[in-house]
Amino acid sequence: xxxxxGPIRELIEQLERLPGIGPKSAQRLAFHILSSxxxxxxALADAIAAVHERIRRCxxxxxxxxxxxxxxxxxxxxxxxxxxxxxxxxxLMALERAGEFSGLYHVLxxxxxxxxxxxxxxxxISELLERVDELELREVVLATPPTVEGDxxxxxxxxxxxxxxxxxxxRLALGLPVGADLDYADQVTVARAMxxxxxxxx
Amino acid sequence: xxxQSLTLENFRCYERAELxxxxxxxxxxxxxxxxxxxxxxxxxxxxxxxxxxxGRTRTAVRHGQPWGRVSGRFAVQxxxxxxxxxxxxxxxERSSARTLEVDGREVASAREIIGRIQAILFxxxxxxxxxxxxxDRRRFLNAALGQMSARYLDDLQRYxxxxxxxxxxxxxxxxxxxxxxxxxxxxxALVESGVPVTLDRAAYLAALAPEAAAxxxxxxxxxxxxxxxxxxxxxxxxxxxxxxxxxxxxxxxTHRGEVDRGSTQVGPHRDDMLLEIDGVDLRRFGSQGQxxxxxxxxxxxxxxxxxxxxxxxxxxxxxxxxxxxxxxxxAAMLDLSRDHEQMIVTSACCPEHLADRVADAxxxxxxxxxxxxxxxATEA
Ligand SMILES: Nc1ncnc2c1ncn2[C@@H]1O[C@H](COP(=O)(O)OP(=O)(O)OP(=O)(O)O)[C@@H](O)[C@H]1O
Ligand SMILES: [Mg+2]
Ligand SMILES: [Zn+2]
Numbered sequence: 284x285x286x287x288x289g290p291i292r293e294l295i296e297q298l299e300r301l302p303g304i305g306p307k308s309a310q311r312l313a314f315h316i317l318s319s320x321x322x323x324x325x326a327l328a329d330a331i332a333a334v335h336e337r338i339r340r341c342x343x344x345x346x347x348x349x350x351x352x353x354x355x356x357x358x359x360x361x362x363x364x365x366x367x368x369x370x371x372x373x374x375l376m377a378l379e380r381a382g383e384f385s386g387l388y389h390v391l392x393x394x395x396x397x398x399x400x401x402x403x404x405x406x407x408i409s410e411l412l413e414r415v416d417e418l419e420l421r422e423v424v425l426a427t428p429p430t431v432e433g434d435x436x437x438x439x440x441x442x443x444x445x446x447x448x449x450x451x452x453x454r455l456a457l458g459l460p461v462g463a464d465l466d467y468a469d470q471v472t473v474a475r476a477m478x479x480x481x482x483x484x485x
Numbered sequence: 486x487x488x489q490s491l492t493l494e495n496f497r498c499y500e501r502a503e504l505x506x507x508x509x510x511x512x513x514x515x516x517x518x519x520x521x522x523x524x525x526x527x528x529x530x531x532x533x534x535x536x537x538x539x540g541r542t543r544t545a546v547r548h549g550q551p552w553g554r555v556s557g558r559f560a561v562q563x564x565x566x567x568x569x570x571x572x573x574x575x576x577x578e579r580s581s582a583r584t585l586e587v588d589g590r591e592v593a594s595a596r597e598i599i600g601r602i603q604a605i606l607f608x609x610x611x612x613x614x615x616x617x618x619x620x621d622r623r624r625f626l627n628a629a630l631g632q633m634s635a636r637y638l639d640d641l642q643r644y645x646x647x648x649x650x651x652x653x654x655x656x657x658x659x660x661x662x663x664x665x666x667x668x669x670x671x672x673x674a675l676v677e678s679g680v681p682v683t684l685d686r687a688a689y690l691a692a693l694a695p696e697a698a699a700x701x702x703x704x705x706x707x708x709x710x711x712x713x714x715x716x717x718x719x720x721x722x723x724x725x726x727x728x729x730x731x732x733x734x735x736x737x738x739t740h741r742g743e744v745d746r747g748s749t750q751v752g753p754h755r756d757d758m759l760l761e762i763d764g765v766d767l768r769r770f771g772s773q774g775q776x777x778x779x780x781x782x783x784x785x786x787x788x789x790x791x792x793x794x795x796x797x798x799x800x801x802x803x804x805x806x807x808x809x810x811x812x813x814x815x816a817a818m819l820d821l822s823r824d825h826e827q828m829i830v831t832s833a834c835c836p837e838h839l840a841d842r843v844a845d846a847x848x849x850x851x852x853x854x855x856x857x858x859x860x861x862a863t864e865a
Contacts, residue, residue: 395650395667395670396650397650397667398649430646431678432646434670435670435673435674438673439667439669442666442669
């Protein structure tokens with residue numbers, strides 16, 4: 284059987300490692316890149332390299348940022364008395380697009396899932412507690428996804444926060460379609476959910 | 486609704502066959518392995534787009550052929566409806582393909598076919614609900630409730646995930662790799678989804694039990710009284726008790742055991758359903774005929790509860806039902822055809838003793854021979 288020349292094979296193998304890309308798509312993309320000329324291929328390669336050279340985690344909230352502190356965290360107009368906890372940076376963007384929330388964020392880097400070996404130590408929870416101590420918060424909004432794991436993570440954080448002192452803890456989940464990702468939920472739904480957040484008690 | 490004709494091409498043992506059906510009672514007669522069950526399977530496939538034998542529908546394609554096809558012409562409230570399912574691909578390329586057509590028009594999703602024809606199939610697999618394990622009875626409940634309520638399925642799915650995650654934490658507690666406070670959220674998730682699952686099952690069985698008992702009365706010919714009752718793993722001690730509180734209490738009570746075993750000991754995953762005749766547990770002590778009669782009553786009751794709101798009677802497909810039944814029960818079963826526009830039954834042996842019941846029936850032979858084994862009304 285004829286096999287592809289080394290560099291093409293290498294490219295196909297790299298593409299195959301991306302989520303949602305199977306061998307067939309990888310092949311199709313590789314040949315598309317090959318036939319679309321050197322200028323576009325370099326632009327793509329540069330863009331890929333640049334995200335790692337120029338983008339890092341915000342040292343406060345964990346969001347992706349070009350600077351040490353991200354745009355949200357360095358914006359004076361944001362309400363520093365409300366903190367919204369999200370599973371990942373995609374969810375932060377979804378909430379920002381809805382434009383309903385004007386407080387600060389905290390990115391957890393996932394949700395609890397013992398089956399996958401993700402316990403409290405695998406999430407940015409100690410960073411969260413530090414920030415809760417530093418900021419004078421009126422409210423913590425838990426916006427983890429409305430899945431079993433997202434709910435359990437919210438419950439875990441709520442218990443933890445209530446133990447540490449009096450702070451209002453609310454849960455954003457209302458109105459989201461079952462199993463929905465914040466990322467895919469439409470903006471109206473996200474906005475409605477943000478308005479209709481409910482108090483969490485222990 | 487009723488089936489008028491059925492065409493099979495490269496479907497299991499059939500290379501090509503075209504069969505006519507009539508409203509009322511139809512009896513498919515033929516020796517073992519002559520393709521009787523296959524005919525019911527084909528009808529069921531058109532109604533539900535799945536095979537009752539489980540697994541992928543392409544396994545029903547005749548061995549050595551790249552594709553197979555079933556078409557059925559039905560009458561639904563005076564209108565004709567043609568459904569067609571093609572399994573595999575005539576060019577041989579996409580062997581897992583499945584094409585569904587309604588009146589010659591291809592439909593994009595199975596949902597456009599499911600529900601147009603309602604059929605209830607009773608075959609050997611249904612006996613598990615009586616003589617199988619508790620898991621088989623939970624499967625019966627889940628299928629019945631899932632058909633009626635998407636919310637139930639969602640709660641059930643959440644319950645299963647919560648259970649898996651919680652059991653994982655229990656295992657790590659057993660190995661002393663984590664401490665107790667990580668269990669709390671999963672216990673909460675378990676109770677939150679387990680409570681509605683339990684309540685739904687209780688309400689469903691409360692509706693099912695009298696239907697099943699009434700049907701069983703007819704099928705069991707009189708005296709025997711079938712009792713169907715929910716046996717939930719978690720049940721409030723008294724009527725005013727909160728189910729969630731009781732669930733938490735039972736989890737606490739069994740905590741040492743669950744850590745030792747690394748799995749949650751109480752909850753809907755431990756539910757069962759009691760089936761009893763005159764105080765005798767059918768699950769363990771029922772005779773074959775009793776188990777068969779009870780399973781059929783449950784199956785029919787399930788359809789009655791599910792279809793309570795539609796006035797259309799489903800087509801009743803009964804596979805090999807007469808074999809273990811005495812003449813009275815056999816006759817009672819065939820008399821069910823009066824409740825349905827159409828009933829199709831299979832039998833390996835001509836039901837001689839039921840000659841009066843099948844005298845007016847439409848006979849269909851699968852053995853190549855005339856549809857009879859000599860004993861009964863061949864002139865039908
Ligand atoms: N995919 C297939 N291709 C070809 N033949 C098949 C296929 N699947 C099953 N068969 C055969 O079809 C035949 C008919 O099976 P079926 O279960 O319909 O018989 P039956 O008349 O119901 O028999 P019984 O009275 O024993 O229940 C069997 O011999 C079986 O081995
Ligand atoms: Mg059979
Ligand atoms: Zn930030």
